[in-house]
Amino acid sequence: MLQLLKSKIDKKTARICIVGLGYVGLPLAIEFAKRDFEVIGYDVSVDLVNNINDLKSHLSTISDELLKSVEFNFKATNSPKKAFTNTDFIIICVPTPVTKSNDPNLDYIKSALIDILPYLTKDMFLILESTTYPGTTEEIMIPIIEQSGMVAGLDFGVAYSPERVDPGNITFNLSNTPKVVGGINEDCADIARELYSQITSVVKVSSLKNAEATKIIENVFRAVNIALVNELAILAEQLGFDIWEVIDAASTKPYGFMPHYPGAGVGGHCIPVDPFYLSWKAKEVGLNSKFIELAGEINQNMPKHIVNMTIAGLNEVKKSVNGSKVLILGLAYKKDVNDLRNSPMLSVFEQLLKMGAEVSYNDEFINEVRMDNELLASTPLETIQNFDCVIIGVKHSYYDLDYISSQFISDVVVVDCINVLNQNQSKCCVLKKLGQ
Structure with a gap:
């Protein structure tokens, strides 16, 4: 054979x-x-x-x-x-x-x-x-x-x-x-x-097991480290340091540090799922994989943190999330893909809908999405001035951030989950940045 x-x-x-x-x-x-x-x-x-x-x-x-x-x-x-x-x-x-x-x-x-x-x-x-x-x-x-x-x-x-x-x-x-x-x-x-x-x-x-374990460990490594920086990002907001600048500075060390970055959570077919396969298997032999399960808990809670940032931003301009018009930029789980699996922005979308917000999205890679039994289509960027809040979840290549920021009006709330707006681009809005 x-x-x-x-x-x-x-x-x-x-x-x-x-x-x-x-x-x-x-x-x-x-x-x-x-x-x-x-x-x-x-x-x-x-x-x-x-x-x-x-x-x-x-x-x-x-x-x-x-x-x-x-x-x-x-x-x-x-x-x-x-x-x-x-x-x-x-x-x-x-x-x-x-x-x-x-x-x-x-x-x-x-x-x-x-x-x-x-x-x-x-x-x-x-x-x-x-x-x-x-x-x-x-x-x-x-x-x-x-x-x-x-x-x-x-x-x-x-x-x-x-x-x-x-x-x-x-x-x-x-x-x-x-x-x-x-x-x-x-x-x-x-x-x-x-x-x-x-x-x-x-x-x-x-062996077969060693090959299977290789993939799981690769993804556990990423899941745990992403959870770590997500937790540090929330800590940074409370202690007043910039997690993005700190990561960049730490990355200059030529050994002993590998940069991972915070965000609204983790999505796709691997990082949110695969580590749980190993923690489940560990229970069969009487072990509790605390790091894996804690990392999963932290990452799964990040969309809620983004929602809380949105609420806080709207409160600053004396608006309630109930009835506010919210636009999510980037619904896919990562840049330039048409994959919605486990996208954290879907969770943000759903939570805001339940709170009474009028939520729309822009994503040329996702033509339509079903939310609350309603089929919704991607909203054109040209309508951005119609919204009380804009959440930047994913930076697709087609996004012109200079154009987008030029459309912001003085009382619009912008929640930047991925550190893409600079000071010049955020002068005309109330900016809430994850990890700052």
Whole structure:
């Protein structure tokens, strides 16, 4: 099996199926297709599949032109038979959210495996990329697939390689970010390394669990440090120092410090979710991951702090939040992406609505959003003078801050969550800046 797969990789005759065509799966499919591999993408969304085959990208980070450039090597389908028949490698890139109680939800992984099971044959190779707790591949994935009667590592290959996608980051991408791989045995790890080395450099670790833990620890590190600076930002407001200037100053130290920055919370598919997978798993062995859970609590409370800053600002101009018109600039969870998952600005939006504010948003990456059972469209920037309060949550590239600030009138409240306004841009408003 292994020699056959290695030969197919070398000759670029291996057929690769990517399961899940979101922020992780679609870029991965394109990367392999660019290297002349035949790639089939599998997704349960009919609309998504049709759009991809019509060369219309659903991701702001993937252009229609990029899809067109690989159309001869990459097609999408929602048919399991078309996706998994005569396929050599199946790479699973489905979401791994958490429940309301922050427990892992592996339903997407299980569903994908059930779809694959009837088509599994000897010599296939399965790779899980979805972020999850250490042990998932061995405890969940392999038992489901071995219902076929075949043995993992002998009849078919198994590996884990955590996704490392940072949507909107033009500096780092799949081709210049190393992939970590671990296999059920060393031979499987070697085949996974061989496959991924076609698109980037590869770091092989000694086990599936070590590969799974690598991704979790990367995100725990970020979550804890972001929570730390979020807490320091609130402290800075009370003690009268500028957290942004302090971080910049501390960053001049050439060792022992890595800058992280405060904000309205954390969003996306990783930082708000992944650390809870590890804390949940820790409880299975009787451990309480206090740092992880405390970091989650701090980050989840940041939208409330932004709401309190908004209330305080409106009070300064003798206005109540109830009835005030509020405009949120940037609803996506980060700059220049059309991803709303776990966006802290959604929480700010919802809390202000409940308090009676009339809330609108501007975000060219988010055409519409459903709030309070009402479908709302992005509000043009030209209407900014109609609002009592403007909250800057995300700095998209198309924002001209000089123009935006020139539209502020004397009693408008501006809540700057990300330190983008300077003194000259804030002379004509009541400015409330996070961390100052």
